[in-house]
Amino acid sequence: MSVFDAPLIMGMRNLPGNDRLNSPRHLADWIEARLDEGLCWFDHADIYGATRGGDRAGERLFGEALAQRPALASRVRIITKIGIVPAHIDDSPWQVKHYATDPPYLEYSIDAALKRLNVDHIDLLLLHRPDPLSDIDAVAATLDGAIEDGRLGNVGVANHMPAQWRRLQAALRHPLAGHQIELSIARSQLLFDGLWDAMRLDNLPGMAWSPLCGGRLFENQLGHLLGQMANDYGATPAGVALAWLRRIPHGPVPVVGTLRPSRLRAMHDDAGLELTRTEWFALLEAARACRVP
Numbered sequence: 001m002s003v004f005d006a007p008l009i010m011g012m013r014n015l016p017g018n019d020r021l022n023s024p025r026h027l028a029d030w031i032e033a034r035l036d037e038g039l040c041w042f043d044h045a046d047i048y049g050a051t052r053g054g055d056r057a058g059e060r061l062f063g064e065a066l067a068q069r070p071a072l073a074s075r076v077r078i079i080t081k082i083g084i085v086p087a088h089i090d091d092s093p094w095q096v097k098h099y100a101t102d103p104p105y106l107e108y109s110i111d112a113a114l115k116r117l118n119v120d121h122i123d124l125l126l127l128h129r130p131d132p133l134s135d136i137d138a139v140a141a142t143l144d145g146a147i148e149d150g151r152l153g154n155v156g157v158a159n160h161m162p163a164q165w166r167r168l169q170a171a172l173r174h175p176l177a178g179h180q181i182e183l184s185i186a187r188s189q190l191l192f193d194g195l196w197d198a199m200r201l202d203n204l205p206g207m208a209w210s211p212l213c214g215g216r217l218f219e220n221q222l223g224h225l226l227g228q229m230a231n232d233y234g235a236t237p238a239g240v241a242l243a244w245l246r247r248i249p250h251g252p253v254p255v256v257g258t259l260r261p262s263r264l265r266a267m268h269d270d271a272g273l274e275l276t277r278t279e280w281f282a283l284l285e286a287a288r289a290c291r292v293p
Contacts, residue, residue, distance in 0.1 A: 001040060003077065003124060003178065004205045007271035008242070009041040009255040010034065010264065011209070016049030016057035018259055027065035028072065033261060035075050039268060043180075043207075043255050045081035045128060046113055050089050056116055063118035073119055079207075080117070081128040081158055081180075082109040099131035103142040110146050123153040126180055130157075130164040140171035147174050156180070158209075162198040169202070176204055183208040183252055185244050185287045186217055196248075206252030208245055214257070217241050222286040229279060238263065239270025244283050247275045 003009065021027045034040070042062065049057025059080065066073045083106075087097040114120060125143070146152040154177035157165050169176050179199055183190060183206070190196050199206055212218075218226060218237055226237040233240065242254050256267060275283075285292055 001077070003041050003079065003207070004253055006039070006041045006253055007268055008039065008264075009043045009079065009207060009253055010039060010259070011043045011255045011257045012058050012062065013045070013048050014257055014259055015061055021061070021259065024061075024064040024068035027061060028069040030259070030261070031062075031065055031072055031076065032069065034264065035072065037265060037268060039264065040075060041077045041079065041253075043079045043081075044113075044117070045084075046109060047081075047084050047086055047128075050086060052089050054089075056112075059113055059116035063116050066118045076119075077123045078117060078119060078121075079124045079126065080113050080122055081126040082106065082113065083128040083131060099129050099133070101127065101131040101134045101139050103135075103138050106139065106142045107146075110151055114151060121150060121153060124156055124177060125152050125154070126156045126158045126178070127160075127168075128158050130160050136167055136171045140168060140173075144173045154178070156204075162195070162202070165204065166202065178205045178207055180207040180209055180255065181252070182210050183245065184211045184213050184217065185222065185241060185283050186213050188284060188287070191248070200250060205250070207255050208252040209255045211245055211254035211256065212238055212241055217287075221289060222283065225283060225286045229275075229283075233273055235270045235273050236266045238267055239273055240275070240283075242267060242270065243273040243275050244280060246271075246273075247277075247280045 015021060021030055044059050046056050046059060083099055083101050085098050085100050087095050090096055113122060143155045156176050156178035158180035160179065165176060181190060217223065226240050229240045230237045245251050245254055258264060281292055
């Protein structure tokens with residue numbers, strides 16, 4: 001299954017802090033249950049759970065679960081992101097958050113992610129942020145090489161602007177396969193400022209991170225309207241919020257942060273919900289607390 005045919009992507013950012021999934025056996029049970037329900041895409045990043053001692057707990061925990069139950073490795077589909085070095089793991093004297101996309105670092109990051117995740121192939125690798133110090137030709141050659149030797153299935157970007165992804169694409173032999181951007185009812189500006197149109201013009205499919213704004217969508221006027229529509233449709237407020245994204249033509253696949261089985265099942269069950277044009281704009285108006293211009 002292509003990631004862009006999936007009803008949703010499960011974001012693993014909260015995995016390191018989830019006490020219920022802190023053992024390989026429990027996590028393997030959780031992964032297998034999601035696969036059996038038809039959810040197979042898991043979104044990682046090498047900074048999720050990163051510590052000064054070198055641990056990258058998010059990917060490591062997932063890999064330990066796959067080692068516990070090796071048959072799952074052929075069923076999961078992996079997205080991971082590289083290129084950010086948080087300040088607390090920077091070993092320079094400056095202790096500064098920075099981006100790193102030089103070829104040796106990219107090679108190291110790809111191989112380290114494969115080892116932590118306990119897989120021999122990453123389905124989609126994303127450059128987590130644009131790096132102003134990138135040697136784009138060298139970055140492209142490294143990524144192309146990792147696709148051609150089988151370590152990567154595809155590459156894409158996250159949080160890039162059009163000129164940034166176009167510059168990278170011009171240097172790559174393989175097409176960029178996707179762009180992960182922040183998009184939700186409450187963070188919709190890219191639908192109006194041309195960024196989404198640029199993605200469509202370049203045939204660059206989207207993935208929406210923080211599609212529920214960490215639960216903040218369910219507060220105040222917007223939360224009330226989501227609840228009202230959910231009651232009308234016999235759905236959940238989260239299902240309505242994700243339907244808002246899917247109402248956008250060629251809309252992005254949501255990357256959801258919850259790990260609770262009941263919430264994931266409900267979001268999956270609500271994936272067929274279709275909003276009307278006026279419902280879509282009513283939710284936008286509620287989020288903005290003003291009329292659409």
